[in-house]
C-alpha cells in the first residue's frame with residue numbers, strides 16, 4: 001500500500017487527485033499540502049468530501065517518508081521542492097510545466113525563469129502514459145505529467161506523425177478549453193460574467209504548450225496551435241487539420257491508429273467527431289479522423305482536469321508501480 005502526498009491539494013487538479021486517491025485500492029495514506037490554505041480543514045474547503053478529515057499542511061513541512069508525491073503547483077514553484085524530494089529517490093509526479101521540456105535554454109526562455117535543477121530535465125520521464133514503455137517508468141524518479149493541450153494533441157497526432165511524417169506538409173491545431181484550464185485563482189477575464197455566452201482566442205502564436213508539443217512531435221514540417229476559451233467549466237476540444245503532400249489511404253491510417261490504441265484503455269477511436277460530453281469527468285481521450293484527398297481532419301477531446309492532469313498522473317503512478325492502469329480511474 002502506498003502513502004502519497006498531494007502538494008497543491010487546494011487547487012483544481014489537487015482536488016481531482018484527492019477524489020481519485022480516496023477510491024484507489026493501493027493508496028492507504030494521503031497527506032495534503034498547500035500554500036495560503038495551509039492549516040485549513042480539507043472538508044471545510046471542499047464540503048463535498050465531508051467524511052474526509054484531513055488538515056492541509058504547509059509546504060515547508062513536507063513529510064519526506066512518503067512513497068509518491070504529486071505536485072499540483074503553479075509553474076516555477078515545483079523546481080525547488082522536486083530538487084529536495086529527488087534526493088531520497090521517491091516517485092515524483094509533477095503536474096506543472098517545470099520538468100516537461102528537455103532543454104534548460106528553452107525552459108528559461110519560455111517560462112522566464114532560471115531552471116535550477118536542469119539535470120533533471122534530461123533524466124525525467126515525459127509521462128504521456130500511452131507512449132511510455134514500462135521499463136522507462138521503472139527507472140523514473142521524476143515523471144513530468146504532460147500539459148492538457150499537449151495530451152490531447154499528441155494522442156491525436158503521434159500515430160500519424162510517427163508513421164507518415166514524410167507525407168505531411170503542415171499541421172494546424174485549433175483547440176478550445178474550458179476556463180478551469182487556468183486554475184482556481186480566477187482573474188476578471190475568466191469570470192462567469194465575462195465568459196458566459198462568449199469565446200475568444202488567447203496567447204496566439206505565443207502559447208507555452210506549443211514548444212512542448214513540438215518537442216514530442218519532433219516534426220520536420222510547420223506546426224501551429226491556436227487556443228480558445230470556451231464558456232464551459234471543463235474540457236478541451238481540438239481540431240487538427242493535416243495538409244499532406246501525398247494522399248494517405250483511410251484504411252492505412254485506420255490500421256495505424258487501431259494498432260496503436262487497441263491495448264490502451266483510455267483512448268477510444270470514434271467513428272464520428274467526438275463530443276465534450278462523452279469525456280467530461282473521465283480519463284478518456286476520444287479521437288476521430290476523416291480523410292479526403294490530401295487533407296486529414298482529426299477531432300479529439302479530453303477532460304483537462306482528468307486526462308489532461310490528475311487522471312493521467314494517477315495512470316502514470318499505476319504504470320510506474322505495475323498496478324492495473326485503470327485502478328481508481330474507471
Ligand SMILES: NC(=O)c1ccc[n+]([C@@H]2O[C@H](COP(=O)([O-])OP(=O)(O)OC[C@H]3O[C@@H](n4cnc5c(N)ncnc54)[C@H](OP(=O)(O)O)[C@@H]3O)[C@@H](O)[C@H]2O)c1
Pocket residue numbers: 007008009010011012013014034035036037038059071072073074075077095096097146147148180181182183184185304305308309
Ligand atoms: N487546470 C488544468 O486544467 C491543468 C491541466 C494540466 C496541468 N495543470 C497544471 O497543474 C498545476 C496546478 O494547476 P491547478 O489548475 O490545480 O491550479 P490552481 O487551481 O490554481 O491551484 C494551485 C495550487 O498551488 C498552490 N499555490 C499557489 N501559489 C503558490 C505558491 N506561490 N507557492 C506554492 N504553492 C502555491 C495553491 O495553494 P493555496 O490554495 O493553498 O494557496 C493551490 O493548491 C499548474 O502548474 C497547471 O499549469 C493544470
